[in-house]
Structures are given as structure tokens and as C-alpha cells.
Amino acid sequence: MTPTEELFRAELVALLPRLRRFGRAITRHREDADDLVQVAVVRALTRREQWEPGTRLLSWMFRIMNNAWIDEVRSRKRRDHLLSSEDLENVASASAEQHIESLEVRKAMERLNEDQRMVVGLVLVEGLSYKEAAQVLDIPIGTLTSRLARARDQLQALLAGPAVNRMETA
């Protein structure tokens, strides 16, 4: 076992919380999110030699998750099993009362399309720069920013009304 391999696995473990958070943002469903993280970890370990040391492992993991999720969505569509957002009511769990706004944000996120959730997940949830996010998704920065702008407009529209007013006066 080389030091590089040990570092790789140690870093992977350290990244798990953020991978789960990103997974939650893009999949809309807790179990899907954790499945996705699990798949990504397995893929990362099998393809470890494809990761270039010195590049950011987090971005590489997001990229793997992104691709795995696209595969999964396609395969579910083929089988007509794509989850409807009615399946997703349990996201809020016990903290619903304290986090009404967060609940509304997550519900709004669920109504974005896959592409939009990816960009919002990377930039707003995970705080990646435009450049990093564009690299993860393998798209030009211009595409990223216009997708992000549309996603934001839609979120603003979905959240318009009581929730947004509350946020602005807070």
C-alpha cells in the first residue's frame, strides 16, 4: 500500500459528509443520495489511477456522482421508475418546524430539472467556483452561468411569496 493510496482513501472518508450533502441536493431523496455516494466511492476506488494527484479530489468525486446520477436517471426513465416528487415528502424529517424555509427551498429544488439541480448543488450548496463547477460538468462556463441563472430565477419564482418575504425581512 503506497502512501498515495492511503491518502486517497483517507481523503475519501473525510469528504463523505460533503458528498452526501451534494447527493441530497441533486437527487431529491435521502436514500438515493446515499446510494449515489456509495456508488461513487466504489467507482472512485476502482478508478483510482484515473485521478490525477494534485487535482481536487472533491471535484473529481462530484464528477463521478454527476455521471452516475445521469446514468441512473436514464435507466429509471427507461423503466418508468423515476421518482415523482410526491415520493419525497420525508426529506424534512423532524426539523421541519425550525426549518420551514429550508423545507421550502428543498421542495423548490425538487422542481428544478436535473441540469439545474446539478449547477445549484455545485455552486450554491457546495460553494464551487464557476470554473470548478464547469469542469465537473464538462461544460463551458457560459453554459454553466446561464443554467445557474435560469435555475435561480426559477427558485426565486417558486419561493416567491411568504418564504422569500420572511427571508428578506429577517
Place this chain on the structure above:
Amino acid sequence: MTRFSDETLMAFVDRELDAASTAALEAAIARDPELAARVARQRNLRFAVHAAYEPVLEEPMPQRLLDATRGKGASPARESTTWRLFGDWTRFQWGAIAASITLGLLIGAGLWREAPVAGMGADLVAHRGQLLARGALARALAEQLASAQPSDAAVQIGLTFVSNAGEYCRTFALEKAAGLACKGDGDWRVEVIAQQESSRGSGGEYRMAAAGLPPAVLNTMKDRIQGDALDAEAERAAQQRGWTRGQ
């Protein structure tokens, strides 16, 4: 007055605007309450979206994800042809490297500075990708003799041997884990540590034989050991030399 597009305002709250545009926009915000409100709206959205997912970081980590990093566990439970493909490989390939993944797991967040390892009290710190013994574990490794240790000592020392790197290495058992540490550069470096339930006998008596070690520890020891394990006399002599190997 310049009209700022929504995309510019978004880039501003994302800190993606260059310095000159940022300064121009900040100046404009100070003069223009309507513009300030538009920026606030974008900033609030960014904040709200971020906050909505922040609690995920604090949630307990599902065991199956930790297992996945160690190459253990099955494929994701949910039905999926895409994902199921990857589970089989796991069991097939990962047995051999599971031991070092265990170490990777424990190193966790402490890659670049010394950080206590969760769940291990102050006995283990991660530092620059290595796991170092501290506290009671370090003391036991340095001082305790397997031939003369109290049966209720918190750390039980097992076998001591010289590794093929020429270092003294010792196996040890904690309450719920057992491992192997080697002395180099002033620190006891934990080469492998694996969970082990009830490594002591029910009466508190514990005697570590190689057969009682978790496989990961045993395998690492077999890889490293040069010659035989030290007997009580050699162990004592090595301890008195401070675990340095004189000629």
C-alpha cells in the same frame, strides 16, 4: 448609471466578478436602494439554498458508506441495474486491501495537521497521512512489557518484533480495537488498527496471541516481521534502549 444584469448580480454574490466590476457594483449599490434590494434578493437565495442542505453535514454517517470506503458491504440496497453492477466487484477485489483502508478511515480529516481521531480519545492523532500514537497508547508502547503488564491495563501489549524496515514494532489491543505500531522518528506510528469487539476475556484477563489478532493486523504483522517475535528478555532490553536498534 450602468444597468446591471441579473447574471452580473449573481456573479457578484458568488464572488465571481473581477475586482473592477465588484468595486463598480459596490459603489452603485451604495447609491441605489433598488439595486441593493436586487442584490439582497440574490444573496438571500444563495444563503437559503446553502442553509437548506447544511444540516446534512451534521447527520450521522451511515455505516454502509463507511463500509464502502473500506471495500466492505454490498451494493446499494435500492433496485438499480446501473448501480448493482458495482457491488460484486467490491467483494471480489477488496479483501486484500481492506486492512489499509481501515487505516485510511481512521486518519479521516487530519491529513494536514495533527488531529485527534474520533472515537479514540487522545490516543491517536492523524498527522500528514500517518496515524501516530499519543497519550496512554504511546506510553504503553514505550514502557509496557508484555511479560509484566497488569491484566487490567487499558492498553495491552502483545508481540514485539523487528520489522523488515529495521524498526521495532509492537501489537497492541485497546478496548475495542487492536493494532500494530512501529517506532520511527520519535513517534510510534500506527501501521494498522482494526476494530475488535471484546479483545479481552470476560474476566478482564487478556493474553494476546497472534491468533487473537484481527486479520488486518495479523496480515500486516506477517508482512513486516523479520525473524521471530522478541522473547521477554529481548523485549526488556529493547525497551531499555528506548526502542532504538544499536549494533
